[in-house]
Amino acid sequence: MIKYLSWCCLLTCLLSCAEDQNTQNTKANAIAAAEHKIAEKIEIPAVKKEIPIDFIMGKFNPEKESQFVEIALQYASARGMYMQREAYDAFVKMAESAKKDKVSLKVVSAARNFFRQKSIWEAKWNGRTKVGGKDLSKSVPVPKSRALKILEYSSMPGTSRHHWGTDIDINNLNNSYFAKGQGLKEYEWLTTHAASFGFCQPYTPINAERPKGYFEEKWHWSYMPLSKPLTDAAEARLRNEMIQGFDGSETAVEIDVVKHFVLGINGACRH
Ligand SMILES: [Zn+2]
Numbered sequence: 001m002i003k004y005l006s007w008c009c010l011l012t013c014l015l016s017c018a019e020d021q022n023t024q025n026t027k028a029n030a031i032a033a034a035e036h037k038i039a040e041k042i043e044i045p046a047v048k049k050e051i052p053i054d055f056i057m058g059k060f061n062p063e064k065e066s067q068f069v070e071i072a073l074q075y076a077s078a079r080g081m082y083m084q085r086e087a088y089d090a091f092v093k094m095a096e097s098a099k100k101d102k103v104s105l106k107v108v109s110a111a112r113n114f115f116r117q118k119s120i121w122e123a124k125w126n127g128r129t130k131v132g133g134k135d136l137s138k139s140v141p142v143p144k145s146r147a148l149k150i151l152e153y154s155s156m157p158g159t160s161r162h163h164w165g166t167d168i169d170i171n172n173l174n175n176s177y178f179a180k181g182q183g184l185k186e187y188e189w190l191t192t193h194a195a196s197f198g199f200c201q202p203y204t205p206i207n208a209e210r211p212k213g214y215f216e217e218k219w220h221w222s223y224m225p226l227s228k229p230l231t232d233a234a235e236a237r238l239r240n241e242m243i244q245g246f247d248g249s250e251t252a253v254e255i256d257v258v259k260h261f262v263l264g265i266n267g268a269c270r271h
Contacts, residue, residue: 001106046266051233057242058163060116068165073109081110084165086229087198087223091183103189108219109162109169117157118246120187124150125247149263152215159238159262161202161220166227169219175238180217187218198225202265213264222269234262 052058062068062082069088071081073086075095083091112120120129127135131149138221140146147156161167171186172178178187194200203217204210243252255261 051230053088053237053242056230056234056238057158058112058117058160058209059158061113062111062165065165068111069080075105075107075110076110077106081107081113082165083107083168084109084226085200086168087123087168087226090225092197093192097193097197098186098189101189103186105170105190106169107170108173109116110167112162114157114163114245117160118160120154121150121157122247124154143248144251144254146254147248150248151255151257153217155214155261156243156252156257159234159257161222161230164227165200166230167220167222169217170221171219173217173219175216189244190221194221196205198223200224200266200269202267202269210264210266211254211268212260214261224269228270231265233265234258236245238262 033105036136063070065082067084067086069085071080071083072093073079075092091105091107098105109259110225124131124136125136125146134140136149140149150260155162170190172183176182186195190199191201199221201220202222203214203220206213238258240253240256240258243249243257
């Protein structure tokens, strides 16, 4: 009898344990599914909050980051240029589509980190690179004025959209190239079709809508699905006082670089 009871208890226990286990598994699966659903919904804001300020400011090496890929030579003017993979995939689709319309799109500049931008900026600041044919270290001695002259077309290190691997320069770095002939055809193709691949032109002409910021750049295109959250993160967290570590950086606060240059972009690239 004792033996029977103990077997009975054991059997009952096993059955109820199995039942408990099944119930627990079902509950766990339901919770996991719900969490997954919630996680999917809040993924972008969560990622935005977690974007390190060093990423926003380009203080990393793109070639060492897993989400960056080197642009194949058929889509680039030279080797050694990197983009974020998702932006690159979108660019390849856009370039292939353009090719069908006899328009060739090649990247001439892509991800540039803080240190690359620092060398570009300081070469202009110190006169090694001429700006408009002039050595700015001699022709524009006032720091704020010199910085504003360079800021017509070049970003301060730590504030460039090229840091992010989402923005590229296409085909040529002169607006005049895009004013006629093949260049005009390329620009018209981009203004008509780029948006359907996720790209927009952040630096449109300076006018009432965009009163301050870099001058127009018909060659610079930004992959919005990735760059918009980064622009939002820059607005939330990047401050003029953080812009340091290069010659002329002391002018960043006075110029209000974040407001007028980082955020002074074509409204269509922000919404
Ligand atoms: Zn550019």
